Amino acid sequence: MPRRAPDIAAPPPRRLPALTAAATLALAGITALVLLIFLGKISPAPEGPRAEGTVFYVVPYHYGFAFYDRDFREVEAMEVREGELVTLYIVPALALSEEAFLAYTRRTQGQGIRGLEAGDPRIIEKVVEDLDLGNVEHIIGISGYPVYVTTDVASALGGRRFRVGAPGTLAEVVRARDPTIKPVTFTAKKVGAFDVICMDSGIDGAGTCGWGHASMVAGGALVVRR
Numbered sequence: 001m002p003r004r005a006p007d008i009a010a011p012p013p014r015r016l017p018a019l020t021a022a023a024t025l026a027l028a029g030i031t032a033l034v035l036l037i038f039l040g041k042i043s044p045a046p047e048g049p050r051a052e053g054t055v056f057y058v059v060p061y062h063y064g065f066a067f068y069d070r071d072f073r074e075v076e077a078m079e080v081r082e083g084e085l086v087t088l089y090i091v092p093a094l095a096l097s098e099e100a101f102l103a104y105t106r107r108t109q110g111q112g113i114r115g116l117e118a119g120d121p122r123i124i125e126k127v128v129e130d131l132d133l134g135n136v137e138h139i140i141g142i143s144g145y146p147v148y149v150t151t152d153v154a155s156a157l158g159g160r161r162f163r164v165g166a167p168g169t170l171a172e173v174v175r176a177r178d179p180t181i182k183p184v185t186f187t188a189k190k191v192g193a194f195d196v197i198c199m200d201s202g203i204d205g206a207g208t209c210g211w212g213h214a215s216m217v218a219g220g221a222l223v224v225r226r
């Protein structure tokens with residue numbers, strides 16, 4: 001009995017019309033999405049620059065403030081234009097390593113404070129005393145602006161004087177999205193120069209950061225230009 005010759009002709013391609021239609025539709029969808037993102041109609045990241053506006057980092061330390069722009073360059077004052085949306089990220093100096101924190105403290109020592117002259121070693125002693133007393137937080141305010149942010153670094157310190165395994169630089173803390181960072185967003189409606197201060201926590205004028213609290217005034221640190 002002769003064997004049947006194998007069928008050389010390839011079988012007709014199987015058609016999957018439903019699948020093809022679905023793929024075409026998906027492709028069209030992706031194309032439309034990319035087009036919308038490209039045209040700026042929708043934003044792939046809702047927390048983009050539009051939501052936060054101009055960014056500055058504010059580092060409160062015992063007993064003063066340091067200000068940085070978006071690129072972590074230190075600035076004397078935070079300068080913005082009238083009507084601009086501004087976001088300040090408050091990064092307490094105590095969120096950083098002991099070394100970095102003490103470097104900020106030496107700024108205070110270099111200026112002198114509360115009758116103690118510049119360079120007086122007792123200034124650092126007073127800071128350490130405050131840390132041991134639990135006077136570790138600051139309340140950041142801006143005169144004439146609705147800014148009132150209380151830091152929460154105590155939880156990161158966990159009862160210790162300095163934070164264990166803390167990052168050494170502001171940029172590192174920010175990139176790690178450290179939980180000690182507190183944001184505040186506002187619109188610069190008023191023109192002028194405004195002071196950044198550590199607000200009193202009680203009616204007696206006491207603060208949360210202790211001995212040098214009253215000296216925590218950065219005069220004209222927010223400048224709003226027309």
Ligand SMILES: [Cu+2]
Pocket residue numbers: 060137138139198207208209213216
């Ligand atoms: Cu303070």
